[in-house]
Amino acid sequence: MxxxxxxxxxxxxxxxxxxxxxxxxxxxxxxxxxxxxxxxxxxxxxxADAVADAVRRAADASQLGYLPDDWAADMADACSAFWGERFGWAPDPAWVRPVPDVLTAFTATVRHFTRPGSAVVLPTPAYMPFLTVPGMLDRELVQVPMPRSDGRLVLDLDAIDRAFADGAGLLVLTNPHNPTGRVFDDAELAALTEVVARHGARVFADEIHAPLTFGGARHRPYAASSSVAAGHTVTATSASKAWNTPGLKCGQVILSNAADAEHWAATGYLAEHGTATPGVLATTAAYRDAxxxxxxxxxxxxxxxxxxxxxxxxxxxxxxxxxxxxxxxxxxxxxxxxxxxxxxxxxxxxxxxxxxxxxxxxxxxxxxxxxxxxxxxxxxxxxxxxxxxx
Known part of the structure; x- marks a missing residue:
């Protein structure tokens, strides 16, 4: 070479x-x-070597059983610390919960944090499963095409507002955006918050690509953008994209208010249960050591x-x-x-x-x-x- x-x-x-x-x-x-x-x-x-070593140690030590609480808590600490240092928001580790992946978090959010039967609003183009999963949950999907403004795709806030006025209950916000690579800025997030709050709606914030930004673009956690946003958001993330570990089946739900944390404690067991123990150990290593x-x-x-x-x-x-x-x-x-x-x-x-x-x-x-x-x-x-x- x-x-x-x-x-x-x-x-x-x-x-x-x-x-x-x-x-x-x-x-x-x-x-x-x-x-x-x-x-x-x-x-x-x-x-990363640290991730591979964590998986090897788990196998060598036969750490392949069901996930114990202390390992989940250690991962939550590592995730919170990484987010605090990288994005300026260190969520309460007690409100960082393990799930196998973002889609599991999305399914749980629709089932447990939205009005029964309410539609799901999705800016498009979008990550493909977000178009099909709502129907599997007996929810209508409202596609809101993203128009271009100054050469970039943006959220159509008027169309989102109309969808909520018609009874939709949840917006899927993918940031950084898959598949277009947009990183939404503070002004866009604040404008979106106004619309969501006006209708008493919710946001599912898919922030799985959060560490992957370039140049002057910086990821802004939606739930951290204001206390209002924190009150209506369920955030999902994972180390799987930034550290290339999707097969290890470990993501995180981040709650951002006490009511949601309490509700998750009562309803989130099934969503958490499939999280892979080696994935939790590898994710902890990724956030801390990679x-x-x-x-x-x-x-x-x-x-x-x-x-x-x-x-x-x-x-x-x-x-x-x-x-x-x-x-x-x-x-x-x-x-x-x-x-x-x-x-x-x-x-x-x-x-x-x-x-x-x-x-x-x-x-x-x-x-x-x-x-x-x-x-x-x-x-x-x-x-x-x-x-x-x-």
């Missing part, structure tokens, strides 16, 4: 296909080449963002993310008779998330995962450019 190369650069597509991850498991090839997985939101990078690894990954991802920003992708409107490692590619200008993601999988051999799966507002778009080695990302972008020029 050259003096300027990074250890992540050695991760080849062949290595990733052999590794067994879902992201690289799509069968087939394109023009005699293997497919490049760029759709599932997980990173290709090897986990911050240097996170900073290294952020710097590498920032380089991948720059690579995307400089790429020549004719016909695509590219949104380089301010947060997350997910970029949004608008392919409506290509005027294809098929989804752009299907075209690029066939002609370029790059597997992207079809924007239609992110809601009607996403139709014609694609989600691109940038969290791969730079040589592989270079190859993916080269293939896309070649297919678009053909």
């Amino acid at each position: 050259t003096a300027t190369s990074h250890r992540f650069d050695a991760l080849t597509a062949e290595h990733m296909r052999a590794g067994g991850s879902w992201k690289w498991s799509t069968p087939g090839e394109s023009h005699g080449r293997g497919l490049i997985g760029a759709f599932v939101a997980e990173m290709d990078f090897p986990v 911050r240097g690894w996170l900073d290294e990954v952020l710097a590498y991802l920032d380089g991948n963002r720059a690579l995307l920003a400089g790429a020549d992708l004719p016909g695509l409107d590219v949104t380089v993310p301010d947060g997350t490692y997910l970029a949004w590619l608008d392919g409506r200008g290509l005027a294809l008779d098929e989804p752009p993601s299907a075209f690029l999988q066939r002609e370029a051999g790059v597997v992207l998330t079809d924007g239609a799966a992110c809601g009607e507002a996403g139709r014609g778009g694609m989600r691109l995962n940038l969290a791969m080695s730079r040589p592989v990302l270079t190859e993916a972008l080269t293939r896309i450019r070649t297919a678009l020029r053909a």
